[in-house]
Amino acid sequence: MTTFLQFHLLTVYGPSNPNRDDQGRPKQAMVGGAPRLRLSSQSVKRALRESAFFALDLADHQGKRTKRLFEKLKEKLVEEGASPDAAHKAAEQVAGIFGKLETPDKKAPEKIVATTLAFVSPEEWRLAEDLAARILSGEDLPKDKDLRKLVLRRADGAIDIAMFGRMLADDPDFSRDAAVQVGHAITTHRALAEEDWFSAVDDLNKAEETGAGHLGEHSFGSGIYYQYVCVNVDLLVSNLDGDAALAAKGLEALARALAIATPTGKQNSHAHHPRAAYIRAERGMQAPRDLTGAFFRPISGDDWLDGSVVALEKLVKDLGDAYALPELEHLRMRVGRTGEPGYVTLEEIAAFAAASVSAA
Structure with a gap:
């Protein structure tokens, strides 16, 4: 059986535009026939990876998503004394392991980038540098798939790749399924962007x-956002090559980052730095379920946050009753209720998340 760790968060955003569409407006969605503001999962994952909890606490265990592996490998080889031509050939051969390469500017054929972003773990980066050096030395090496096996890994210590996965179109054997959805x-209520x-x-x-020297426009919106995150704890440990301690540390960082991290679009214009007002963290072996359905009927009334919490908790009970399931082990945090029976702090939520590894 698989252990799942699930997070349900409610976060209040004031006027802001943290995640824009192609027109520069806040992203939106129609839910239950009502317009809502939306934060894309991609923008949320980026905010989590860029948060201090990942960037500092897990700095040695983060991958790099880049098209510039060739460039960095070549620079390192030249710094170590290789000729530019020899470094170019070795770097091109190694960088090609992660995907197709191209020369964007025909006038500068020495500049090569990948056609797609490669998500490279720290271990793979070290192995790529080692392989480039071995190629330079003239060592007899295997070809094609056997060469790739010298660099690519199905599991290692890259916490963000283990959590959010990656796809290698040219070599799907080394793609990784995301352990974190x-x-x-x-927004839990009707919400429209304003100009x-x-x-x-x-x-x-x-x-x-006396008039203006410049005129401009931009869009913004505000609301209470519901965020759902589901972690396959067993898969996370497997993606980390069985390192349970690192998995626990990663889940603790994830819990803290979810409460605080936010997409940063137009942040200088709006100074949005919200923190989750409500968190429900659950763990167990039941099939996961999100609680978006609590908000298909838009929340209304005088207190949208309280109404959102009530609707969410009601759906939890209703689903449990309908499916005759025992209540999942869980903790709840709510700003303004700390110390009251049934509510804990973020510290306890983070510890609860980390302990999910031993429960798996």
Whole structure:
């Protein structure tokens, strides 16, 4: 049986535009026939990976998503004394292991990038550098798939790749299934984007021109967002090559980051730095279920946060009753209720998440 760790969060955003569409407007979705604001799962995962809890606490266990592996390998080889031509050939051979390469600028054939982003773990990066050095030395090496096996790994210590997965189209044997599923966050109530016109004044032309020196516009919105995240704890440990301690540390970081990290679009314009107002963390072997259905009927009334919490908890009970399932082991955090029976702190939520590994 598989152990699942699930998070349900409610976070209040003031006027902001943390995740934009191709028109620069807040992303949106229709849910239950009502317009909602939305944060894409991709933007949330990026915010988690960039958070201090990952970038600092797990710095040695984070992969790099890049098209510039060739460039970095070549630079290192040249720094270590290789000729530019020899370094170019070795770096090109190794970088090609992660995907097809191209020369974007025909006038600069020495500049090569990958056609797609490669998600490279720290161990694979070290092995790539080692292989490039071995190629330079003239060592007799295997070809094609056997060469790739010298670099690519199905499991290692890259916490973000283990959590969020990767796809290698040219060698799917080394793709990794994501152990962490992240839903698109939506507002629990009806919400529409608003348009804002703004102007700027020319500081050196105040006397001659009293009007604006610049006119512009951008969109924003606000609301209470529901976020769902599901972790396959067994798969996470497997993706980390059986390192249970690292998996526990990663889950603790994930719990903390979910409460605080946010997509940063237009953050300088709106200073949005929200923290989750409510978290429900659950673990057990039951099949996972998200609680988006609690909000298909948009929340209304005088207190949208309280209404959102009530609707979410009601769906938990209703699903348990309908499917005759025992209640999952869980903890709840709610701002303003700390110390009251049934509510804990973020510290306890993070410890609960980490302990899911021993429960798996």
